[in-house]
C-alpha cells in the first residue's frame with residue numbers, strides 16, 4: 001500500500017477522533033480495527049444494535065457516541081475493519097492480518113502512528129477463575145450490548161470498580177436479576193478516597209452519575225456482600241458454586257455464572273514491543289507508556305491516545321485523540337504551532353476537567369488484593385496454566401522480574417502475550433523479593449501482538465537475503 | 473451432571489436468522505452475533521481443553537484472553553469472540569492438541 | 574557474611590556461568606553467582622536448545638573433540654542435574670538432522686562431514702536423500718535435496734535447563750545475586766574485590782562467564798575476550814501434536830509441543846529486536862522444509878544475541894597476571910554445558926587444566 005501520513009490503530013473514541021481531526025487538517029489517514037464495526041469498547045455495535053429496548057438498557061452514555069460514529073461514517077477516511085495489526089517494524093511499517101474480500105492486506109508505512117488500542121479489564125486471578133462459566137463483567141456486557149444476551153438469573157458478580165455497578169444497573173434495566181454482588185473494596189479505601197473529593201468536584205457530572213447509580217441499585221435491593229475473603233470459584237468443566245469467607249464464616253452460593261471485574265488497565269503490547277519508555281502509575285496500579293502533553297511517546301512519531309495510554313474514560317479518550325492529531329498535523333506542517341495551540345487549549349481544559357475525578361475513582365475502587373497476591377493454587381498464566389505458587393518459587397530462586405520468570409515457568413508464553421498474567425507476575429516477584437514493583441519491571445512484549453500463521457508471515461513481504469542456520 | 477449456564481435472549485429487532493453448526497448440531501442464531509455469543513447462548517460455556525486437560529471457555533469477549541479458540545470452517549484456533557457468524561458456518565470445539573495437516 | 578566471602582565468585586548467571594557454578598558446588602566449594610537484571614542481554618533465554626555435534630569444529634579438531642565429549646557427557650549430566658534440582662532439563666539424544674533444500678548445499682555438507690569424521694573419534698553420520706530424510710521425518714517435503722543425520726546429536730529444553738541449573742545451584746547451597754552487576758575488579762595480595770551494583774564481594778577466585786559482558790570485564794584481570802554479538806532470530810508456534818521426532822538445525826519441536834524455527838545470523842551490534850524481512854525468510858524456508866507448518870500459528874518471535882569470538886571457538890583461560898581469575902565463554906553454551914560443569918569446575922577448583930581445553934586461550938587473538 002502507498003505510504004500514508006497517519007495510521008490509527010483502534011476505532012474507539014480516541015482513534016476515531018484522532019483520525020477525523022487529522023483528516024480535517026489535510027493529512028492522509030488510514031484507520032484499522034480488528035472489530036467488524038467502529039466504536040471501540042464503549043460504542044460497540046452502536047449503529048446496528050440488536051436490542052429492542054437498547055436505549056432503556058444501555059443508557060445515554062452509550063448513545064453519546066452516535067455523532068462521532070456518524071461523522072466517521074461520512075468522512076471518507078480509509079478504514080480497514082476486521083483487520084488486526086500484528087507487528088510494527090522499526091521504520092513504522094505496520095503488518096496486518098485479517099480477512100478481507102481481496103486477500104491479505106499489504107503492509108503499510110506511515111509517517112505517524114496513533115495507538116488507540118484501548119484498555120482491557122484487569123485480570124482477577126481467583127482460585128478457579130479459569131472454570132468455564134466464569135467470565136469478566138465486560139464480557140457479559142458485550143454479550144448484552146451486541147447479542148442481547150442476559151446473564152443467568154443466579155449470576156454472582158465479584159470484584160471492584162464502577163463497571164461492576166454500572167453493569168448491575170444494566171442487568172436490572174433489562175429485567176434480569178443478580179444473586180449477589182461481592183464487593184472486595186475495603187472500608188479503608190473509602191476513607192482514603194475522601195482526600196480526593198475536592199478535586200473531583202471539578203467534574204460534577206461524573207460524580208452525579210455515580211450517586212444516581214448507587215441510589216438506583218439500592219432501590220433494586222441488590223444483595224451486596226462486603227468484606228469477603230478467600231473467594232474461590234468451584235466447578236470442573238462448568239462453574240457450580242462460589243465460596244468465600246465473611247467474618248470468619250465460610251459461605252457457599254450455588255451458581256452457574258460468575259462475573260469478575262477489577263477495573264481497567266491500558267493495553268501496552270505495542271508500546272512495549274516498540275521499546276517506548278513506561279512507568280508504574282501507582283494511582284492506577286498499572287504500567288503506562290510515558291507521553292508528553294501531546295500524547296507522543298518517547299519514540300518520535302508514535303502517539304498513544306485514549307485508555308491505551310492511561311485509563312481516562314470515553315469522553316477524555318476522544319479529546320486525547322484530537323489533541324494528538326493537532327500535534328501530528330503541526331509536525332506534518334499542515335497547521336502552525338500557533339493554530340495547534342489555539343485549537344488545543346479548550347480541548348486540554350476539558351480533558352483536565354474530566355481527569356480531575358479520576359484520583360477519586362481510582363482510590364474508591366482499588367483493585368482487589370488477589371490481583372497482586374493471588375492464592376498459591378490460583379492459575380496466574382491462563383494460557384500455560386502456571387500457578388501463583390510456581391511463580392513464587394521462580395522468584396525465590398532469584399528471578400529478578402517477569403522476563404526471567406517467563407523463561408523459568410512459561411508464564412507469559414502463550415497466545416495472549418502476557419496480557420492476562422504480566423501484571424500479576426511482576427507483583428508476585430515484588431512480593432517475594434521485597435523490591436518495589438517499578439524496579440521489578442514489566443514484561444517485554446514481542447511480535448506478533450496477536451498470533452499469525454507461518455504462511456501469513458511468509459507472505460507478508462518480499463524476502464531479503466540473509467544467512468540462516470546454526471553457527472559452525 | 474454439571475449445571476448448564478443459561479443466558480437469556482432478550483427481545484431483539486432487525487438482523488437475520490442464520491444457521492450454524494456447533495459440533496455438528498444445527499443452531500439458529502442472529503446474523504450479528506459472534507461465534508462466542510452463539511456458543512454462550514447455547515450453553516457452551518466450555519469450548520476447548522488445555523494441553524494439561526483443563527476445560528476453558530470464552531472469558532473476555534474482546535480478543536484479549538484467547539480462551540475462546542475453536543475450529544471454524546476447518547481453520548483451527550480462531551477467536552470465537554472476534555469472528556462474526558455466517559450462514560452454514562461449522563464450529564468445532566477441540567478436546568486435544570491439534571495435529572498439523 | 575558467607576556469600577560476601579565465598580571461595581569463588583562466578584560473574585554471569587547464564588548457562589555458562591551456572592553450569593560451571595553447579596560443578597564448583599559439587600567440588601564442595603562455596604560459590605556466589607552475580608548476575609544482572611531482568612532485561613539485560615541473556616543468550617541463555619533465547620536459544621535453540623540443540624546439543625549439536627555435526628558440523629562443529631570442521632576446521633578445528635580440538636573444538637570437534639570438545640563438542641563430541643560434551644555431547645557424550647550430557648545424558649549423565651542431565652540425570653545429575655535432575656537429581657540436584659528436581660527439574661528435568663528435557664535432554665534427548667536420538668540423533669538429529671540438518672536439511673538441505675539444494676543439492677549443492679548437500680554436497681558441501683557431505684564433504685564437511687567427511688572431514689569432521691576424519692579427525693573426530695566416535696563421530697558418525699549418514700548422508701540422506703529426500704526419501705531417506707522422510708524415513709526419519711515423515712513431515713519433510715519430498716522436494717528437498719536431502720540431509721545429514723548424526724546419531725550423536727540431541728537437544729534439551731533450554732529453558733528447563735536454565736531453571737534446573739538455578740534450582741540445583743540453590744539446592745546445593747550456592748548464593749545467587751540478581752541485580753548485582755560487577756562494575757570493577759581489583760586484586761591485592763591474592764584476593765579479588767568486586768565492586769558491584771549490590772554488595773562488594775571478596776574472593777580468591779573469580780570466573781568471568783558474563784557472556785557479552787566479558788569483553789569489558791576481562792581486561793580488568795589481565796585477560797582478553799574480544800567477543801561480539803551475533804543476533805539470531807527465532808519464531809515459536811502454538812503447541813501442536815508431536816510430528817517431529819528428531820531435531821533439525823532450523824526447525825525442532827519442543828517437549829511442550831511448540832515448534833521452534835530459526836535461527837538467523839546477523840551482525841547488528843547490541844540490537845536484540847526482530848526484522849520482518851528475516852522472519853519472512855525463515856518462515857519460507859521452514860515451509861519449504863515442512864509444508865505442513867504452513868497453518869501453524871506463530872505466537873512469538875524474538876531476537877537474541879550470540880556471544881562470538883573472532884574465530885568462533887570457545888575461550889577458556891586463567892589469567893597469568895591475576896592468578897585465580899578465569900574467563901569462560903563460547904557460542905554453544907547448551908552443547909558445552911556438560912563439559913563446563915564436569916571439566917572446567919575441577920580446573921578452577923585447583924586441578925590441572927584439562928587437555929581438552931588447552932588450545933582455547935586468548936593468546937590466539939593477540940595481534
Ligand SMILES: Cc1cc2nc3c(=O)[nH]c(=O)nc-3n(C[C@H](O)[C@H](O)[C@H](O)COP(=O)(O)OP(=O)(O)OC[C@H]3O[C@@H](n4cnc5c(N)ncnc54)[C@H](O)[C@@H]3O)c2cc1C
Nearest residue numbers: 010012013014034040041084085117118138306307313314
Ligand atoms: C470490557 C470493557 C467494558 C467497558 N464498559 C464501559 C462502560 O460500560 N461505560 C463506560 O463509560 N466505559 C466503559 N469502558 C471504558 C471505555 O470503553 C473506554 O473508556 C473507551 O472505550 C476508551 O476508548 P479508546 O478509544 O481509548 O479505546 P477502545 O474503545 O477500547 O478502542 C480500542 C480499539 O482498538 C482495537 N484494537 C486493539 N488492538 C488492536 C490491534 N492489534 N489491531 C487492530 N485493532 C486493535 C480494538 O478492537 C478496539 O476497537 C469499558 C472498557 C472495557 C475494556
Ligand SMILES: Cc1cc2nc3c(=O)[nH]c(=O)nc-3n(C[C@H](O)[C@H](O)[C@H](O)COP(=O)(O)OP(=O)(O)OC[C@H]3O[C@@H](n4cnc5c(N)ncnc54)[C@H](O)[C@@H]3O)c2cc1C
Nearest residue numbers: 585587589616617620621623755784786805905906907908
Ligand atoms: C538464537 C540463538 C540460538 C542458539 N542456539 C544454540 C543451540 O542450539 N545450541 C547451543 O549449544 N547454543 C546455542 N546458542 C548459544 C547459547 O545460547 C549460548 O552459548 C549460551 O546461552 C551462552 O551463555 P552465557 O552464560 O555465556 O551467556 P548469557 O546467557 O548471555 O549470560 C551472561 C550473563 O552474564 C550477565 N552479565 C553480563 N555482564 C555482567 C556483569 N558485569 N556483572 C554481572 N553479570 C553480568 C548477563 O546479565 C547474563 O545473565 C544460541 C544462541 C542464540 C542467540
Ligand code: FES
Nearest residue numbers: 533537538540553
Ligand atoms: S473470549 Fe477472550 S479472546 Fe475471545
